[in-house]
Amino acid sequence: MSRHSDQTIASLRLGAQLAQSYLQQIHSRHVAPKPEALTELRALDCELPMNPTAPTETLSLLDRAGNPATVATTGGRFFGLVVGGSLPATVGSRVLNAAWDQLATTQDTSPVALQLERTSARWLLELLRLPARSSVGYVTGTTMGNFTCLAAARQRQLHKLDWDVEQHGLFGAPPLRIVASEEIHVTVTKVVSMLGLGKRNIISVETDSNGAMRLDKLPQLGPDCIVLTQAGNVNSGAIDPIGAIAERAHSADAWVHVDGAFGLWARVSPDHNGLTQGIEMADSWVTDAHKWLNTPYDCGVAICRHPSAVHSAMSTVAPYFTADTDVAPKDMVPELSRSARAMDVWAALHSLGTIGVQDLIKTGCRHAKLAAQGLQSMGFEILNDVILNQVVVSSPTQPHRLNELAESVRRSGEAWFGVTHWKQRDAFRLSFSSWATTDDDVARLLAAIRHAAQELELI
Ligand SMILES: Cc1ncc(COP(=O)(O)O)c(C=O)c1O
Numbered sequence: 353m354s355r356h357s358d359q360t361i362a363s364l365r366l367g368a369q370l371a372q373s374y375l376q377q378i379h380s381r382h383v384a385p386k387p388e389a390l391t392e393l394r395a396l397d398c399e400l401p402m403n404p405t406a407p408t409e410t411l412s413l414l415d416r417a418g419n420p421a422t423v424a425t426t427g428g429r430f431f432g433l434v435v436g437g438s439l440p441a442t443v444g445s446r447v448l449n450a451a452w453d454q455l456a457t458t459q460d461t462s463p464v465a466l467q468l469e470r471t472s473a474r475w476l477l478e479l480l481r482l483p484a485r486s487s488v489g490y491v492t493g494t495t496m497g498n499f500t501c502l503a504a505a506r507q508r509q510l511h512k513l514d515w516d517v518e519q520h521g522l523f524g525a526p527p528l529r530i531v532a533s534e535e536i537h538v539t540v541t542k543v544v545s546m547l548g549l550g551k552r553n554i555i556s557v558e559t560d561s562n563g564a565m566r567l568d569k570l571p572q573l574g575p576d577c578i579v580l581t582q583a584g585n586v587n588s589g590a591i592d593p594i595g596a597i598a599e600r601a602h603s604a605d606a607w608v609h610v611d612g613a614f615g616l617w618a619r620v621s622p623d624h625n626g627l628t629q630g631i632e633m634a635d636s637w638v639t640d641a642h643k644w645l646n647t648p649y650d651c652g653v654a655i656c657r658h659p660s661a662v663h664s665a666m667s668t669v670a671p672y673f674t675a676d677t678d679v680a681p682k683d684m685v686p687e688l689s690r691s692a693r694a695m696d697v698w699a700a701l702h703s704l705g706t707i708g709v710q711d712l713i714k715t716g717c718r719h720a721k722l723a724a725q726g727l728q729s730m731g732f733e734i735l736n737d738v739i740l741n742q743v744v745v746s747s748p749t750q751p752h753r754l755n756e757l758a759e760s761v762r763r764s765g766e767a768w769f770g771v772t773h774w775k776q777r778d779a780f781r782l783s784f785s786s787w788a789t790t791d792d793d794v795a796r797l798l799a800a801i802r803h804a805a806q807e808l809e810l811i
Pocket residue numbers: 433434492493494495496537539540582584585586611612613614640652
């Protein structure tokens with residue numbers, strides 16, 4: 353055995369051992385790191401060693417100083433932002449992925465990466481019931497998924513106006529109108545500016561009390577329009593009436609994009625798919641695997657009904673790449689070199705099966721309802737219609753003190769959630785997105801909130 357493989361195997365063994373003990377105590381540890389753990393991080397901030405260090409020594413230091421300062425997002429009691437954990441099969445697939453270190457660029461660089469991309473693309477389109485011929489690109493997350501799809505939208509809509517944006521850029525181009533829900537996620541707005549479309553050119557459409565776009569407020573649309581909708585408002589979980597919007601948009605030759613970072617997964621649950629009726633009529637969709645599908649970071653999926661538009665926007669041609677008969681991943685996403693991200697999606701879907709994915713979504717929604725009922729009975733006010741996995745909570749008497757409440761719960765180590773602002777109200781927000789969350793975790797969350805609220809005299 354070569355010295356190289358000796359070291360790699362010793363490192364792999366130690367890594368697996370350290371990861372195992374981390375995951376074995378994830379349910380008993382503080383969700384937020386203790387203050388002393390932050391001080392210990394100084395050990396990582398050493399001088400760059402002049403000489404090599406044994407890989408196992410490097411790993412030991414990483415674990416000793418780094419592990420206590422992790423936030424237990426992969427445990428069952430992290431309810432902040434919209435964060436999933438890592439399914440068992442995906443923790444293993446990530447290790448294999450590192451060992452294989454595949455370049456998911458072309459068929460030549462990694463036949464297995466391409467097979468996994470193609471198969472998981474087919475599975476995703478079946479599960480999400482989206483058009484079978486759509487392109488599916490694997491990106492770092494919904495932000496880059498939105499970038500990919502909106503670059504395609506920009507290409508196609510400008511092409512309809514006789515403008516080749518890839519060749520001529522936006523200088524002198526006919527203006528596009530970006531029609532978006534007033535509740536669109538901040539990262540979509542960022543993408544609008546990254547693509548040179550201009551945040552100030554967004555025509556904002558009013559939403560209803562739950563944050564879904566109001567159809568009656570949609571402006572007159574045309575081929576100069578890209579309509580930005582969402583499935584799953586980051587606060588309330590609201591889903592825009594996308595089928596009806598798409599009908600209006602398509603009769604005017606406009607493009608409809610869906611930011612479904614987490615809400616697109618409602619499609620897979622028979623109990624919730626009524627919420628997403630007609631969503632398949634849109635032109636492009638984005639979702640995160642690292643949110644509700646519970647793959648490790650970072651993995652988003654950009655899906656588009658018009659593969660040729662994505663290809664025009666993303667193709668990377670060089671004489672040292674052989675031309676594949678099928679379009680290569682390098683020509684469908686912004687990155688050239690990237691990991692075999694689809695491996696985690698494949699592992700998640702294969703290990704869960706259709707029933708497992710449905711249960712995952714149904715359980716998150718059930719936990720959200722359970723938490724909302726518990727909080728209401730404590731005297732809190734639920735500000736949203738709890739249709740998915742998100743709960744927005746306020747205090748009828750002391751809303752300005754909810755940050756203190758969130759901090760107190762974090763200090764207790766029992767749970768983690770953050771505050772937000774919803775429809776002009778101060779609130780805190782809970783998201784139930786992790787496969788690891790049990791009914792007992794929800795009970796512990798509620799007990800921690802009750803305890804902190806009593807201490808702060810909020811209830
Ligand atoms: C609705 C929505 N869109 C976009 C994003 C951004 O996703 P990412 O952080 O994966 O880029 C999020 C993240 O929470 C989201 O909830």
